[in-house]
Amino acid sequence: MHRIHIVGGGLAGLTAAITAAESGAHVTLHESHRALGGRARTGDGPRRTNEGPHALYIDGPHTTWLAKRGLLGPIASVPPREALRFRFRLRGALRAVPPLAMLRLGRRPAGSAPVDADFLSWATGEVGEDGARAAAHFMGVAVYHHDPGSLSAAFVHERLRRVASFPPAARYPVGGWGRLVERMAGHARGLGVAVETAARVDTRTLADLARTGPVVVATSLDAARALLDDASLTWESGRTVLVDLAVRTRRGDAFVVSDLDAPGWVERFTAQDPGLAPAGEQLLQGQFPIGPDAHRAEGTARAEELLDLGFPGWRERTTWRTEALAAGRTGAVDRPGTTWRDRPAIVRGDGIFLAGDQVAAPGLLSEASFTSGIEAALLAVKAAGGPSRQPSGRPTDQRGRPSGQR
Known part of the structure; x- marks a missing residue:
């Protein structure tokens, strides 16, 4: 060969x-x-x-x-006590539970959302505009895009079902x-x-x-x-401001603050893996999608708004901080059709x-x-003239065909 x-x-x-x-x-x-x-x-x-x-x-x-x-190695899941510290910003205020309409969308059957329609229009017809918009903003964490509601309903809904599953399917190396x-x-x-x-x-x-x-x-x-x-x-891909912070530990900090007023998310990663930061510190990561013509400062300002809500006194507690702009490096997004x-x-x-x-x-x-x-x-x-057999573990798509086959 x-x-x-x-x-x-x-x-x-x-x-x-x-x-x-x-x-x-x-x-x-x-x-x-x-x-x-x-x-x-x-x-x-x-x-x-x-x-x-x-x-x-x-x-x-x-x-x-x-x-x-x-x-795979050792992987960490979110401790139950930390999962109870999941918070949402809605209409400028912090709340402990998301809108019921958003949860209902996540439980719609797989394949029920159309490919040709945008997510916001389809979801509005399903649960109303407020719930649809909240769900679209919530999905910024999975699509890294400044306007998830404009993307294909099928694309966004498939990800909503997986990200919002309970118990959470996310694990961390x-x-x-x-x-x-x-x-x-x-x-x-x-x-x-x-x-x-x-x-x-x-x-x-x-x-x-x-x-x-x-x-x-x-x-x-x-x-x-x-x-x-x-x-x-x-x-097409997303354009996202990434913010990393190390802050001194404080009891009562949120685990996650998800922005339902605009796409954005801050997560305390040391909640599931304390070894990521020195003793006495917590590592926070946030991602804030911005439009193609927006400046990085817009994402930074939104990050600080969420930090103010979920991590009181974070400025005085910060021991380290870095920011980056990820443009075209956050995976593909699919438009309607x-x-x-x-x-x-x-x-x-x-x-x-x-x-x-x-x-x-x-x-x-x-x-x-x-x-x-x-x-x-x-x-x-x-x-190259090698064997045509498939090694075990080869993924297939939802129709049972080898993934990538068109």
Whole structure:
């Protein structure tokens, strides 16, 4: 079998490398940074922050895939006492329960929301405008978009059902996502994958790699568009202000404050994993989607409003703070009339395959990276003349077809 090259060492690239190696291929993974992980990297030092809030959903296919390979590792759930500290801002005030109409929407059967309608219009017809708008803003946590109500009703509702499930399906890798990346990288090397870091691939280098075997491009869609010189590689994503804070511990702080007046969310991540911050400190992470022409200061101001409500005295207690603007790095969003099948296809021709969270693969947030990475690797193995069998754990879409199949 020819060698298979993986460009990009994030979740999609590591998943593709493992899948291809398990199929018997000779695999080289090329990562331009000195560290693997992409957007799943965890910061060094005493405060271990991820690039935005990250969670694994135990009802997702990638959790099963990781567990079968012994890569899932210790994961934390939200302690029941902390779950009772979930708060919502509605009409400027803090409340302990969300609107009943929002909960009713989350219990609507899967597949009941139409693809062609926008979420706000459909949800308004189901539960009224107030509940629909609150649900749309709540979903900022899962779509990282400044106007979730304008997106496809089917797209938003599928995520609402999973995010609002009870008991919560969200789990958190202990020690941050960097620990998960380390396990995946170690497993890949154990399978014989040659991992090259600080190895930047440009268009000319890519052409050289493609002459020796199939290539899986597992980068952001923006990077893939430049690398492949393919203007068609575009899809809408969010634009989000990310705020990380370490504050001195105070009894009575909220676990989560979800903004139902506008998309936004602050979560105390040390509630489920105290080791993410030094003793006596709590680590807070927030994400606040803003429009394409808005300034970062708008998201920062909204973050501080939520912090004032849920974390009294946070300014005086702050020991560390950082902010970032994530533009086009928060996964795909689907407009009315489109689904994941309409995103850029995994197969690009001439032995080139695409993986990442904005390509034609199903899943919530990082799940699209896993499913597309598996699919791209299996297609690359087949193109290289390898076995056509499917390793166990290959996800399928809701119709039972291999994920990514169009």
